[in-house]
Amino acid sequence: MLNQYETVFILTPVLSEPQMKEAVQKFRNLIKDNGGEIVHEEEWGLKKLAYPIQKKTTGFYSLFEFKSDAKFIAKLETEFKRDERIIRFMTIKLDKYAIEYNIKRRTKGTEKQTKKNNKEE
Amino acid sequence: MAKSDEIRYLTPPSFDLSKKKYCRFKKSGIKFIDYKDPNFLKKFLNEQGRILPRRVTGTSLKFQRKIAEAVKRSRNIALLPFVTDLMK
Numbered sequence: 630m631l632n633q634y635e636t637v638f639i640l641t642p643v644l645s646e647p648q649m650k651e652a653v654q655k656f657r658n659l660i661k662d663n664g665g666e667i668v669h670e671e672e673w674g675l676k677k678l679a680y681p682i683q684k685k686t687t688g689f690y691s692l693f694e695f696k697s698d699a700k701f702i703a704k705l706e707t708e709f710k711r712d713e714r715i716i717r718f719m720t721i722k723l724d725k726y727a728i729e730y731n732i733k734r735r736t737k738g739t740e741k742q743t744k745k746n747n748k749e750e
Numbered sequence: 751m752a753k754s755d756e757i758r759y760l761t762p763p764s765f766d767l768s769k770k771k772y773c774r775f776k777k778s779g780i781k782f783i784d785y786k787d788p789n790f791l792k793k794f795l796n797e798q799g800r801i802l803p804r805r806v807t808g809t810s811l812k813f814q815r816k817i818a819e820a821v822k823r824s825r826n827i828a829l830l831p832f833v834t835d836l837m838k
Contacts, residue, residue: 637786637827639827639828678828679788679825679828679829679830679831679834680828680831680832680834682828688828690827692786717826717827717828719823719826719827721823724782726781726782727782729781729782730781730782730784734784
Protein backbone atom coordinates (compact mmCIF):
# COMPACT_ATOMS: atom_id res chain seq x y z
CA MET A 630 0.00 0.00 0.00
CA LEU A 631 1.52 3.26 -1.10
CA ASN A 632 1.08 6.32 1.05
CA GLN A 633 2.21 9.83 0.45
CA TYR A 634 4.65 11.25 2.96
CA GLU A 635 6.54 14.42 3.53
CA THR A 636 9.79 14.64 5.38
CA VAL A 637 11.64 17.71 6.57
CA PHE A 638 15.15 17.41 7.89
CA ILE A 639 17.78 19.82 9.15
CA LEU A 640 21.47 19.36 8.37
CA THR A 641 24.25 20.82 10.46
CA PRO A 642 25.54 24.18 9.22
CA VAL A 643 29.16 22.96 9.55
CA LEU A 644 28.94 21.15 6.23
CA SER A 645 30.27 22.64 3.04
CA GLU A 646 28.04 23.00 -0.01
CA PRO A 647 29.13 19.74 -1.75
CA GLN A 648 28.98 17.82 1.53
CA MET A 649 25.45 19.03 2.08
CA LYS A 650 24.40 18.08 -1.45
CA GLU A 651 25.96 14.68 -0.95
CA ALA A 652 23.92 14.14 2.23
CA VAL A 653 20.69 15.13 0.49
CA GLN A 654 21.59 12.87 -2.44
CA LYS A 655 22.09 9.97 -0.03
CA PHE A 656 18.51 10.24 1.23
CA ARG A 657 17.16 10.81 -2.24
CA ASN A 658 18.77 7.56 -3.34
CA LEU A 659 17.57 5.79 -0.20
CA ILE A 660 13.98 6.67 -1.03
CA LYS A 661 14.35 5.67 -4.67
CA ASP A 662 16.15 2.40 -3.93
CA ASN A 663 13.40 1.30 -1.57
CA GLY A 664 10.64 1.62 -4.11
CA GLY A 665 9.70 5.18 -3.20
CA GLU A 666 8.74 7.75 -5.74
CA ILE A 667 9.77 11.36 -5.14
CA VAL A 668 6.94 13.71 -5.96
CA HIS A 669 8.59 16.96 -5.01
CA GLU A 670 11.65 18.25 -3.25
CA GLU A 671 12.70 21.58 -1.88
CA GLU A 672 15.71 23.16 -0.31
CA TRP A 673 15.05 26.06 2.00
CA GLY A 674 18.74 26.72 2.48
CA LEU A 675 20.40 27.98 5.63
CA LYS A 676 17.79 29.17 8.09
CA LYS A 677 17.89 30.42 11.61
CA LEU A 678 16.48 27.96 14.13
CA ALA A 679 13.82 29.13 16.56
CA TYR A 680 15.82 27.56 19.38
CA PRO A 681 19.30 26.04 19.48
CA ILE A 682 19.64 22.36 18.60
CA GLN A 683 22.92 20.68 19.57
CA LYS A 684 24.25 24.17 20.32
CA LYS A 685 23.70 25.27 16.74
CA THR A 686 21.57 28.24 15.87
CA THR A 687 21.28 27.70 12.13
CA GLY A 688 20.67 24.74 9.87
CA PHE A 689 20.12 23.65 6.28
CA TYR A 690 16.48 22.71 5.73
CA SER A 691 15.47 20.16 3.12
CA LEU A 692 12.09 18.77 2.25
CA PHE A 693 11.06 15.65 0.35
CA GLU A 694 7.58 14.73 -0.67
CA PHE A 695 7.35 11.10 -1.74
CA LYS A 696 5.15 8.07 -2.17
CA SER A 697 6.28 4.89 -0.53
CA ASP A 698 5.37 1.79 1.36
CA ALA A 699 4.53 2.28 5.03
CA LYS A 700 7.26 -0.16 6.06
CA PHE A 701 9.94 2.01 4.55
CA ILE A 702 9.36 4.89 6.99
CA ALA A 703 10.87 3.06 9.94
CA LYS A 704 13.91 2.31 7.81
CA LEU A 705 14.23 5.91 6.70
CA GLU A 706 13.99 7.18 10.25
CA THR A 707 16.65 4.81 11.59
CA GLU A 708 18.85 6.05 8.78
CA PHE A 709 18.18 9.64 9.87
CA LYS A 710 19.07 8.77 13.45
CA ARG A 711 22.31 7.11 12.45
CA ASP A 712 23.46 10.00 10.34
CA GLU A 713 25.37 12.53 12.42
CA ARG A 714 24.92 15.28 9.88
CA ILE A 715 21.21 15.38 10.59
CA ILE A 716 20.25 17.37 13.66
CA ARG A 717 16.46 17.13 13.33
CA PHE A 718 13.98 15.30 11.11
CA MET A 719 10.26 14.86 10.88
CA THR A 720 8.19 12.64 8.60
CA ILE A 721 4.49 13.18 8.14
CA LYS A 722 1.82 11.19 6.37
CA LEU A 723 -0.19 13.41 4.06
CA ASP A 724 -3.96 13.17 3.91
CA LYS A 725 -6.00 14.17 0.88
CA TYR A 726 -6.31 17.79 1.98
CA ALA A 727 -2.59 18.06 2.54
CA ILE A 728 -1.86 16.66 -0.92
CA GLU A 729 -4.30 19.12 -2.43
CA TYR A 730 -2.69 21.95 -0.51
CA ASN A 731 0.82 20.94 -1.52
CA ILE A 732 -0.08 20.92 -5.20
CA LYS A 733 -1.42 24.45 -4.83
CA ARG A 734 1.60 25.52 -2.82
CA ARG A 735 4.00 24.24 -5.45
CA THR A 736 2.49 26.33 -8.19
CA LYS A 737 2.36 29.34 -5.89
CA GLY A 738 5.71 28.63 -4.28
CA THR A 739 7.66 29.00 -7.48
CA GLU A 740 6.18 32.47 -7.96
CA LYS A 741 7.08 33.45 -4.42
CA GLN A 742 10.62 32.19 -4.75
CA THR A 743 11.22 34.16 -7.90
CA LYS A 744 9.83 37.24 -6.20
CA LYS A 745 12.11 36.70 -3.23
CA ASN A 746 15.11 36.27 -5.50
CA ASN A 747 14.25 39.48 -7.25
CA LYS A 748 14.07 41.31 -3.94
CA GLU A 749 17.45 40.02 -2.87
CA GLU A 750 18.98 41.27 -6.09
CA MET B 751 -18.27 67.87 46.61
CA ALA B 752 -19.82 66.33 43.52
CA LYS B 753 -23.46 67.06 43.41
CA SER B 754 -24.56 64.22 41.23
CA ASP B 755 -23.81 60.56 41.84
CA GLU B 756 -23.80 59.84 38.15
CA ILE B 757 -20.60 58.63 36.62
CA ARG B 758 -19.84 60.43 33.43
CA TYR B 759 -17.53 59.15 30.77
CA LEU B 760 -15.86 61.23 28.15
CA THR B 761 -16.69 58.57 25.61
CA PRO B 762 -19.77 56.49 26.34
CA PRO B 763 -18.91 52.88 27.06
CA SER B 764 -19.91 50.70 24.19
CA PHE B 765 -21.26 47.24 24.80
CA ASP B 766 -22.65 44.95 22.15
CA LEU B 767 -20.61 46.77 19.58
CA SER B 768 -17.91 44.13 19.44
CA LYS B 769 -17.95 42.10 16.25
CA LYS B 770 -18.99 38.52 16.43
CA LYS B 771 -16.04 36.15 16.24
CA TYR B 772 -15.93 33.63 13.45
CA CYS B 773 -13.79 30.74 12.39
CA ARG B 774 -11.54 32.02 9.67
CA PHE B 775 -10.89 28.54 8.30
CA LYS B 776 -14.56 27.81 7.83
CA LYS B 777 -15.15 31.20 6.31
CA SER B 778 -12.36 31.07 3.77
CA GLY B 779 -12.53 27.35 3.12
CA ILE B 780 -9.03 26.40 4.23
CA LYS B 781 -8.84 22.66 4.73
CA PHE B 782 -5.23 22.07 5.58
CA ILE B 783 -3.16 24.15 7.98
CA ASP B 784 0.46 24.27 6.92
CA TYR B 785 3.07 23.71 9.60
CA LYS B 786 5.76 25.06 7.27
CA ASP B 787 4.44 28.61 7.45
CA PRO B 788 5.40 30.00 10.87
CA ASN B 789 4.27 33.53 10.05
CA PHE B 790 0.71 32.37 9.55
CA LEU B 791 0.74 30.24 12.70
CA LYS B 792 1.95 33.19 14.75
CA LYS B 793 -1.54 34.62 14.54
CA PHE B 794 -2.65 31.87 16.90
CA LEU B 795 0.12 32.30 19.44
CA ASN B 796 0.63 34.80 22.21
CA GLU B 797 3.88 36.61 22.83
CA GLN B 798 5.37 33.77 24.81
CA GLY B 799 4.69 31.39 21.95
CA ARG B 800 1.77 29.62 23.59
CA ILE B 801 -1.29 28.60 21.62
CA LEU B 802 -4.20 30.98 22.14
CA PRO B 803 -7.49 29.53 23.32
CA ARG B 804 -10.46 29.16 21.03
CA ARG B 805 -12.43 31.74 22.98
CA VAL B 806 -9.90 34.37 21.97
CA THR B 807 -9.40 33.53 18.31
CA GLY B 808 -12.91 32.31 17.57
CA THR B 809 -11.67 29.23 15.72
CA SER B 810 -14.00 26.24 15.56
CA LEU B 811 -13.08 23.13 17.52
CA LYS B 812 -12.22 21.15 14.41
CA PHE B 813 -9.67 23.69 13.26
CA GLN B 814 -8.37 24.46 16.72
CA ARG B 815 -7.21 20.85 16.88
CA LYS B 816 -5.55 21.23 13.51
CA ILE B 817 -3.86 24.46 14.58
CA ALA B 818 -2.52 22.74 17.67
CA GLU B 819 -1.14 19.94 15.52
CA ALA B 820 0.44 22.33 13.04
CA VAL B 821 2.01 24.48 15.76
CA LYS B 822 3.48 21.45 17.47
CA ARG B 823 4.92 20.15 14.21
CA SER B 824 6.35 23.55 13.52
CA ARG B 825 7.98 23.66 16.94
CA ASN B 826 9.49 20.25 16.35
CA ILE B 827 11.43 21.40 13.30
CA ALA B 828 12.49 24.65 14.98
CA LEU B 829 10.35 26.96 12.88
CA LEU B 830 8.53 28.11 16.01
CA PRO B 831 9.95 28.32 19.52
CA PHE B 832 8.61 26.27 22.42
CA VAL B 833 9.03 29.19 24.79
CA THR B 834 10.16 32.73 24.19
CA ASP B 835 9.69 36.34 25.20
CA LEU B 836 8.42 39.08 22.97
CA MET B 837 7.92 37.11 19.81
CA LYS B 838 5.96 39.79 17.98
